[in-house]
Amino acid sequence: MPTGRAPEPTVLRLSIYLRCLRQVHAEGLDTISSAGIQERTGITAGQVRKDLSYFGEFGKPGLGYAVEPLLTRLSHIMQLDRPRKVVIVGAGNLGAALAGYQGLRSSIFSLVAAFDNNLSKIGRPLWDVEIKDVRELPRITQEQGVEIGIITTPAEAAQGVAELMAQGGIRSILNFSPTRIVSPQGTTIRNVDLMKELEVICFYLPKP
Amino acid sequence: MPTGRAPEPTVLRLSIYLRCLRQVHAEGLDTISSAGIQERTGITAGQVRKDLSYFGEFGKPGLGYAVEPLLTRLSHIMQLDRPRKVVIVGAGNLGAALAGYQGLRSSIFSLVAAFDNNLSKIGRPLWDVEIKDVRELPRITQEQGVEIGIITTPAEAAQGVAELMAQGGIRSILNFSPTRIVSPQGTTIRNVDLMKELEVICFYLPKP
DNA sequence: TAGATTGTTAATCGATTAACAATC
């Protein structure tokens, strides 16, 4: 029986299970055991069962988990069962690369606009969307019901953009700028810091 | 006195301290307390002291930490005190965006080549480097003493690329492809999974 | 010196692992 809240590491793993299950499903299997998930993800079978148990009882002793129902349940738990609108702010190289992702044109996510503050970019197309003036962000996201914002601006602009996003009704932000953002009231932020990752792998370089 | 090994979360924070110290140094301060670091990073003062204590005693009671010496010491601990050569494999949108990063043309990192397996890309320039045939990777990285590899290929190619990198003497890999790589013997891999991050923020969207 | 701040120890908190009774 699901007791309190699931720990964050569990949530991260949930998305790994989801990817694993999609693949297993595509392969046509309709059942998988926690041991099978371990084999494919490297996450131990006990951990898998523990993680899932935060959300309910999905398996049958002796049989394992029915792939498709579990996929459906986990998608629902992760709130990936209805389309989410996304905007990207910062139409530089990284913003453009992310805007091109097929994953942002899927049944789960749809990219509705990109924004920049650079006049020479505003009005131009970026893949299949238009680059808009960032000052229009709150209005546009409000009108369209955008729920997710991706920040790919330089560090200096990030905090201001986060606040515009909050104004525009966005509640979840993925921040790629190399700076700490103070979460506007009511928003969740996840940070992806590419230079930090690069520095961290240096630490793990073999010591001379 | 530094006892055993530092936990991984500590290493991640080290790179945050480093960024903070660089900024503080640029502002011309020459001393900072753990409380000052807390103010700028959000990491509690006690945590800061604990983290640093895994590596030595860097502060003076009553005074705090001398910024420049600490910067030097931490850079050394993180192995960021001499230049590291980097290659990128996968010259798609993301690879191109990362290859354009100024941080890869710094005193810490230098990008020496990009690789792809697509004949129409091989031989073309990508920013200031040339796109080479991925089959040449082991030879080139070996010759040039490349230590870090960045993978921005599709999932299917990632494992093979990691093995080529290992052959070429690369010991640390940053993997952006959405798949689990089994580390070749002697290599460390860090994974950055953009679609996963996007899925995870959906979990934290306000529940209806 | 007195005030400030470190480094470290002990207490707490949280997550992972091991193990097994329940059950398909």
Place this chain on the structure above:
DNA sequence: TAGATTGTTAATCGATTAACAATC
């Protein structure tokens, strides 16, 4: 049924926080 595998409990492990004596 017998074998397999779940969900869960208890034990372990590891990281964070609180607190304070040492000391600049």
